[in-house]
Amino acid sequence: MNANTPNMKPGHRKSVLAKTTKYPVVIAGPCSAESEEQMLKTAFGLKKLQGVSIFRAGIWKPRTRLGSFQGVGTIGLEWLKTVKQETGLLTTCEVANASHVAEALKHGVDVLMIGAHTTVNAFLVQEIADSLRGVDVPVLVKNPVHLDLPLWAGAIERFYHSGIRDLGAIHRGFSTLDNAPYRNHPKWDQAIELKDMLPDVPMFCDPSHIAGKRSLLRPVSQRAVDLGYDGLMIEAHYNPAKALSDPQHQLMPQELGILLQVLNIDGIDADGTRKRVQLEELRKEIEHLDDELLDLLARRSKMSSKIGKLKKANVGDAPQIVQWDQVLEGLLSQASDAGIDKEFVQTVFQEVRKHYAQTYLYKA
Numbered sequence: 001m002n003a004n005t006p007n008m009k010p011g012h013r014k015s016v017l018a019k020t021t022k023y024p025v026v027i028a029g030p031c032s033a034e035s036e037e038q039m040l041k042t043a044f045g046l047k048k049l050q051g052v053s054i055f056r057a058g059i060w061k062p063r064t065r066l067g068s069f070q071g072v073g074t075i076g077l078e079w080l081k082t083v084k085q086e087t088g089l090l091t092t093c094e095v096a097n098a099s100h101v102a103e104a105l106k107h108g109v110d111v112l113m114i115g116a117h118t119t120v121n122a123f124l125v126q127e128i129a130d131s132l133r134g135v136d137v138p139v140l141v142k143n144p145v146h147l148d149l150p151l152w153a154g155a156i157e158r159f160y161h162s163g164i165r166d167l168g169a170i171h172r173g174f175s176t177l178d179n180a181p182y183r184n185h186p187k188w189d190q191a192i193e194l195k196d197m198l199p200d201v202p203m204f205c206d207p208s209h210i211a212g213k214r215s216l217l218r219p220v221s222q223r224a225v226d227l228g229y230d231g232l233m234i235e236a237h238y239n240p241a242k243a244l245s246d247p248q249h250q251l252m253p254q255e256l257g258i259l260l261q262v263l264n265i266d267g268i269d270a271d272g273t274r275k276r277v278q279l280e281e282l283r284k285e286i287e288h289l290d291d292e293l294l295d296l297l298a299r300r301s302k303m304s305s306k307i308g309k310l311k312k313a314n315v316g317d318a319p320q321i322v323q324w325d326q327v328l329e330g331l332l333s334q335a336s337d338a339g340i341d342k343e344f345v346q347t348v349f350q351e352v353r354k355h356y357a358q359t360y361l362y363k364a
């Protein structure tokens with residue numbers, strides 16, 4: 001980050017977002033509020049589970065296409081209020097503008113979440129942050145849809161500057177060119193980097209939106225626990241088959257209970273896992289660079305072949321042949337400026353020259 005990054009120390013009161021035992025804080029509930037019956041049946045099932053302390057439900061849904069289920073709106077906040085009264089669970093929902101904030105606070109929502117589609121818009125984030133000046137409420141900020149670490153950190157900073165001290169981050173994965181096998185690629189190294197930038201901000205993982213399917217929920221959740229995350233947010237529905245949104249990754253409360261029971265939370269080596277994650281990402285990056293290098297060599301081969309054909313055709317006004325010694329001298333100078341070993345560069349380009357000698361691009 002830059003010199004303006006605040007030292008985000010939490011407030012004096014005990015935070016509902018901070019892990020107080022070795023067991024992570026668990027936020028759970030349906031992707032969308034659909035009915036009071038659905039909310040209560042799900043909530044009573046979740047209340048029995050160890051670690052579940054906050055009930056979540058989508059009230060306003062940021063759908064891409066018209067005609068998709070957009071959420072039930074304010075009536076869902078009444079149902080959230082009933083859930084809190086009947087079960088004692090704290091409640092949370094996403095807010096996407098100042099009017100959502102006002103309605104959520106009026107209905108006693110305990111934790112506000114900033115969704116991925118809102119985090120990408122600095123104007124909306126600032127509007128929400130301004131509406132919370134003087135309000136003491138926890139705020140969880142999801143990473144933006146696309147990989148943009150400064151945007152994620154900047155959103156959290158805006159809330160800190162507005163006076164919010166009980167802040168957390170939600171890692172829900174990123175939309176990349178190749179997300180397979182995930183719905184949203186986790187890019188664990190990005191969450192680690194944010195944690196290094198803002199060490200006092202609790203980190204939550206949203207395995208549901210990273211995985212996109214039930215079969216990946218356990219390994220994603222375990223990786224988050226291994227990395228020392230403070231909490232998990234997992235979508236649950238008393239009858240996922242009837243869910244109006246994202247039925248493919250929601251769990252029944254009893255299924256979530258089994259998942260939480262099988263998580264290994266003992267003997268976690270978060271620092272060791274972080275290093276392994278960073279090594280994994282570096283290896284993947286090298287693989288991508290190897291692919292790019294191969295592509296460049298293939299393109300160069302095609303160019304050399306074209307030059308060779310033109311030379312054989314005795315093109316009268318062909319440009320003067322490049323002097324290899326001059327080219328190599330320039331390459332070695334660039335290598336020195338880039339901090340690359342000159343001997344390595346010389347060896348590589350001598351091999352390239354040999355391979356494409358038939359093109360007569362260089363004089364011997």
